[in-house]
Amino acid sequence: MDFTGAAAIFVTLLVLFFGLCVGSFLNVVIYRLPREGLSVAQPRRSFCPACLNLITWQDNIPVISWLRLKGRCRHCRQPISLRYPLIEILAAFLSLFIFQAEGLTFRYFFYFYFSMCLTAIAFIDLELMIIPNVLIWPTEILGLLIAAVTPHPPLAGLHLWHFLADHGFSERFISVAGALAAYAVGYLALWLVAFLYKAIKGHRGLGEGDPPLLGLICIYLGLPSILPVLLMSSVLALLTVGCLVFTGRFERQNLGVKAIPFGPFLALAALIFLFAGQDFLSWYFSLFPQSNPILVY
Numbered sequence: 216m217d218f219t220g221a222a223a224i225f226v227t228l229l230v231l232f233f234g235l236c237v238g239s240f241l242n243v244v245i246y247r248l249p250r251e252g253l254s255v256a257q258p259r260r261s262f263c264p265a266c267l268n269l270i271t272w273q274d275n276i277p278v279i280s281w282l283r284l285k286g287r288c289r290h291c292r293q294p295i296s297l298r299y300p301l302i303e304i305l306a307a308f309l310s311l312f313i314f315q316a317e318g319l320t321f322r323y324f325f326y327f328y329f330s331m332c333l334t335a336i337a338f339i340d341l342e343l344m345i346i347p348n349v350l351i352w353p354t355e356i357l358g359l360l361i362a363a364v365t366p367h368p369p370l371a372g373l374h375l376w377h378f379l380a381d382h383g384f385s386e387r388f389i390s391v392a393g394a395l396a397a398y399a400v401g402y403l404a405l406w407l408v409a410f411l412y413k414a415i416k417g418h419r420g421l422g423e424g425d426p427p428l429l430g431l432i433c434i435y436l437g438l439p440s441i442l443p444v445l446l447m448s449s450v451l452a453l454l455t456v457g458c459l460v461f462t463g464r465f466e467r468q469n470l471g472v473k474a475i476p477f478g479p480f481l482a483l484a485a486l487i488f489l490f491a492g493q494d495f496l497s498w499y500f501s502l503f504p505q506s507n508p509i510l511v512y
């Protein structure tokens with residue numbers, strides 16, 4: 216669907232507004248999902264974590280309410296984290312970028328949901344060093360279902376797709392088998408890293424949630440995303456540890472435990488690949504004009 220003139224401006228504003236509202240809901244998910252005794256549905260209204268007062272709708276407007284209240288609760292004046300408006304703005308821009316890439320199509324909703332799930336996982340892991348299964352499993356199942364219902368080549372992997380289709384395999388079969396294989400390879404790759412690290416060092420170096428997270432990323436972005444995502448996330452994590460050590464803040468991170476969560480870096484690398492992956496792979500394969508991409512895949 217193409218929009219021009221006033222319609223284009225209206226749809227762009229609508230997409231940004233939709234992103235802001237989803238971002239606001241995402242804040243609820245990030246706070247409540249990993250905490251005992253809270254669910255996303257109950258209590259129905261948002262509340263201040265410091266004084267437990269319910270928040271009225273006027274104080275719950277994305278970004279604007281935070282600015283109007285100058286980042287403090289109306290009742291107890293405790294600071295409200297800058298994370299809240301930042302996540303709302305991030306969601307709005309992700310919504311806009313995915314809309315610009317995909318238009319107002321099924322793939323827009325598919326990839327916007329995926330990007331919101333990654334954002335939630337990143338912020339929960341950053342704060343509490345856990346990746347809730349309740350976020351991972353339904354998103355994995357949804358990715359496999361969508362692969363079955365609407366057979367689609369992943370963002371990357373088109374060459375292999377055409378190769379198999381030319382050899383008599385149905386699109387649905389290639390789509391589901393590709394998603395399952397991507398999940399298995401992604402999961403096993405990080406599981407093996409975790410296993411070897413523990414065998415050599417004697418203690419855990421990766422969280423339990425990291426292998427299924429990479430599996431999930433591979434379902435949505437396709438198997439060829441695995442190396443760029445692993446490479447980017449490792450470089451980003453190393454740079455971050457380097458900065459923390461350099462500024463003397465590493466030991467104070469995460470209650471004195473000398474560790475940082477890997478999930479946020481995997482999520483960030485997956486988002487970068489979502490937007491730039493196809494260009495990156497095209498550039499990479501252009502370096503080997505003589506080789507058959509199927510062999511490289």
Ligand SMILES: [Zn+2]
Nearest residue numbers: 263266288291
């Ligand atoms: Zn309060």
